[in-house]
Amino acid sequence: MSWNLCGIELGSPLVAASGPLGWGKEFFEIFSTDGLGLFIPKTVTLKPKVGNPPPRIVETTGGLINSIGLENDGVYEWLKLEDLYRSLDIPVMASIAGGSLEELSTLGEIMEKLDYIAGVELNLSCPNVEGENWSNNTTSVLEATREVRKTYSRLLFVKLPPKDNIFPYIEASRSGGADGFTLFNTLPACDRIKGGLSGPAIKPVYIRLLKEIMEEIDIPVMASGGVMTEKDVRDYLYLGVKAVQIGTAFFKDPDIAKRIYQELQ
């Protein structure tokens, strides 16, 4: 099987979503890329971010609320993982986020120089960072996308939050230069902590939102939300998405991609 994500050949439609596996260092020490078509490391910011205070995760019925707050050591530490990313036998797409247009522009500039990065996923929708949510209005979605597009010329995906009437946001981002979309980030929720809900509980919501979009417009989409099984992947692929991201399911089965890929064949 071969899959094509806007010109990038993928050996599998399964994508390791940004977040759960961190930057990949610890994960790939233990596990292989088996079953995966693409790896997206945890979102990188220009400067290091300490993230939110504990507790950061709460399990709910059929789901998980997280509030990590984009903790990461900053892009200059992330660049040190070049050897790891080059050594993987699957493409790597960088996930970036920024608190200002300048930051986004600089990150785009840095990514532009990296030939081992297949594309950029612009995270405009982390629900856990105060004051950095670009996806609250279409103007900032347009501006943020345009800013990255100015400095980054290759494949650009934009990750948006789950919401009704998202068409204006998609249109804004497309006119800013987005090639495709990751739909969606986690669902804002609260149970002991405020954060983003993931896991099987959100899948029916995401299927509905995505169905409406896919029926309406023809855009490259990576689906993300609640995939635990092969059936979940098929449900998303049936809607016409290019690839399907797996996130929370790695916690239950770190080798989930290998298993689902075998079942898909």
Add this chain to the structure above:
Amino acid sequence: MPEIYSGEVLENRSAGELFLLTVSIGKSIDIIPGQFFLIRIDREDTVLRRAFSIFDKNDDRLSFLYRVVGKGTGWLSERKTGYELNIFGPLGNGFSLVEGRSLLVGGGTGMAPLYYLGKNINGDVDFLLGAQRKTFWSEELLSRYRDIGNLELVTEDGSSGKKGLVTQYIKNACYTKVYACGPMEMLKSIDIDVPAEVSLESVIACGFGACRGCIVETVSGEYKRVCKDGPIFDLREISI
């Protein structure tokens, strides 16, 4: 290096208010006392594995001591002999062992990692175990601790051993090292002059240091990962 094992349940029975689970993973592996395993809960309404520190190891057999506190451990307690559990580990750093006389303090289920630790310490071992009441432990379980060290019990209601909390009975007396596991409040109230290591608990997601979900704030204000930087920390890192 941690791996995913299929662990056949050999026994899973109650021991006082706890459960003692023994599985066979088909091969003997190296485990440092204090390391933990993540056991998959095969229910559709849970997404996280549950973390259990190693209680004992004999050849290819791993034992865990746990208490039923929610749907994950509830499900686990219902597994019968022959069930194949999906077990990921060993994870975390583990205790650093020193020679000499050691005091091993366990509050409630915090006693679990101390048995395998005690077995591996080269020197005299004193156990100080605390629980709410006598029925928390089974006599058989306590006798295993007695086999490898001196055992002193503390109960909150005074139904067995001394009355009160374990931390009231920690003496500095000639110990090379103190090891403790239990609730955070208990660990923070330990007041001793000798080197001490504590085992922390947290909700664990990935288990190998990637997701940053299980962090704990150290006294210096730094965030550390319980699953990778720990679960064993120097007491001075978490308590002034």
